[in-house]
Amino acid sequence: MKKRDIIKLIQYHYDKDEIQFRATANDIARSFDENGDHQLAEYVMSFLSDVNTFVPQSVTFESQFVNAxxxxxxxxxxxxLIAEDIKGIINxxxxxxxxxxxxxxxxxxTGKTESAKQVARLLNRSLYMVDFNQLIDSKMGQTAKNIAIVFNEINRMPNPSNAVILFDEIDAIALDRVNNNDIREMGRATSSMLKALDNVNSDVVIIATTNLYNKLDxxxxxxxxxxxxxxxxxxxxxxKVAEVLLMKDLKDFKGAGKKLKLFRKILNTADRLPNPGELENILKVALAFSDPSKPCDYFARIYKKVHQVNKIGMxxxxEQGFTIREIGTLTGISKSQVGRELKTTES
Known part of the structure; x- marks a missing residue:
């Protein structure tokens, strides 16, 4: 413990700054613990859990490995189906x-990370994400030690019932210990994670996400x-997701046309639609790249992306059921010219 920590504690006490007071006291307890004075560390933490707080609903918890x-x-x-499961988590x-x-x-x-944010909102909790770039270390055994440090901090955090901890893309450390190339090191890290999850504070909500479920240990x-x-x-x-995203994006593009019937037809005639994350990017880029002098220019860009074509054929x-007017909008050709060219093709 350093002298400046004592000065900070006194300052935060008189300023009635509960957030910084607890954060500093928590750092002091962690310092005691790291120096081997475990009893004093536990005493400080027990004092914090019993003391009347200035702002009991607030929680601050950030470190080298965890970010708000x-x-x-x-x-x-x-x-x-997914929305009902999210409600089940809240219950x-x-x-x-x-x-x-x-x-x-x-x-x-598919919305895993965004849904973690939604869980935090519905529970009225703060969300913190574990930074795997910092957590995973090339030194032998250090990753397992870092995992232990993270969970030690989680279990000692102030107001644990006000936090959701997110391990985004947990497969970075939890892949199958048999199939991973570095069996010994990743096995050690995974074992450390298993032990930590068994002993984590039950007041804290833990959410992990993965794109590789079948490869997880x-x-x-x-x-x-x-x-x-x-x-x-x-x-x-x-x-439905695409329509909600489009309406949200259109708020930033006042001059863009809002032909929802055409938009739905573009999506409906595609063989397969991308997942929401990719859809969101397609819509934003299409609007951003659109010609301001052509209010419906972005529809053609969306069509090409979701239909995976480089050129739009009349x-x-x-054949897909678009009207002559809609074909004109998508190709940038006048309605009369579209009619003439289609007749020429038929004949």
Missing amino acids: VDIGTSSLPLPT AVNHHVGINKFLFEGEPG RAFRRRFDTVISFDRYSKSDLM NELK
């Missing part, structure tokens, strides 16, 4: 029966109370 995440105010629309946590560890699995761009999967699959979007679900559009 801005959860925003808007949520990604989800299919009914389970609010029942306070020790169910607090959840694994979100599915393809990239089986023992690791069993540590979670439930696994939620995000690979359950129907084409209808994706169309005959193909006609």
